[in-house]
Amino acid sequence: MVVYRKLITPELPGYCEHLLRLDPRDRRARFLMPTTDELIRRHCRSLDLPWTILVGAFRDGIMRGAVELVGSPADGMNVVELAVSVERTFQNTGAGTELVRQAVLVAQNRGIRRIKMICLQENRRMQAICKKLHGLLDYDEADVMCDIKVAAATRQTLWQERLEQHSLPTMGVLARRPCPPCAPRPPQVPAA
Numbered sequence: 001m002v003v004y005r006k007l008i009t010p011e012l013p014g015y016c017e018h019l020l021r022l023d024p025r026d027r028r029a030r031f032l033m034p035t036t037d038e039l040i041r042r043h044c045r046s047l048d049l050p051w052t053i054l055v056g057a058f059r060d061g062i063m064r065g066a067v068e069l070v071g072s073p074a075d076g077m078n079v080v081e082l083a084v085s086v087e088r089t090f091q092n093t094g095a096g097t098e099l100v101r102q103a104v105l106v107a108q109n110r111g112i113r114r115i116k117m118i119c120l121q122e123n124r125r126m127q128a129i130c131k132k133l134h135g136l137l138d139y140d141e142a143d144v145m146c147d148i149k150v151a152a153a154t155r156q157t158l159w160q161e162r163l164e165q166h167s168l169p170t171m172g173v174l175a176r177r178p179c180p181p182c183a184p185r186p187p188q189v190p191a192a
């Protein structure tokens, strides 16, 4: 069974180990360039935790996949960038799709409006995932930009996140960003 949940700060080394297990082809697909161990370590150190949400996919307690949502305070946190990775032996089992779906759910519950993702032209799998989640694809010479519009949160999506992601206290401002007003409140019953 695969468990999906948001990561907490002490799990960053585990995230880094997951990225280091990616083979050269997957590293290039993930970072859009050939990527050494040192570059991966630097990436992990550079994560701006207040503006990052990470969701991990765990099999037998080991992180085998993860999705990263990175926002910036400059745009009021309306738009975030997404990057996802699944280790080779776990690919094509639906984990990538589920991670991105979970990321959309988390974004939805924090009032984020759009998710952007860039992948290589040859990365058909990532493009398939983007289409499944109703993203728009924009092709240029080398890369493909995927743009997913995020719906407003509802009471159901808030419950869904709690139920699906065995929630732990999460790191960062973005992860803790409160839900915007969503479903109308039920009418208050006056005290007898």
Ligand SMILES: CC(C)(COP(=O)(O)OP(=O)(O)OC[C@H]1O[C@@H](n2cnc3c(N)ncnc32)[C@H](O)[C@@H]1OP(=O)(O)O)[C@@H](O)C(=O)NCCC(=O)NCCS
Pocket (backbone or CB within 6 Å): 025, 026, 027, 029, 030, 082, 083, 084, 085, 086, 087, 090, 091, 092, 093, 094, 095, 096, 097, 098, 117, 118, 119, 120, 123, 124, 125, 126, 128, 129, 132
């Ligand atoms: C891209 C990646 C995250 C996908 O994860 P995954 O777990 O292998 O993907 P899934 O099993 O969820 O789904 C793959 C989908 O692509 C489809 N697919 C696979 N090969 C395909 C191809 N050649 N052409 C079109 N679609 C293809 C599958 O049919 C599946 O769709 P379906 O579930 O509707 O059948 C994973 O391969 C990975 O980590 N790659 C390296 C890093 C990377 O590329 N990151 C993305 C850039 S940020």
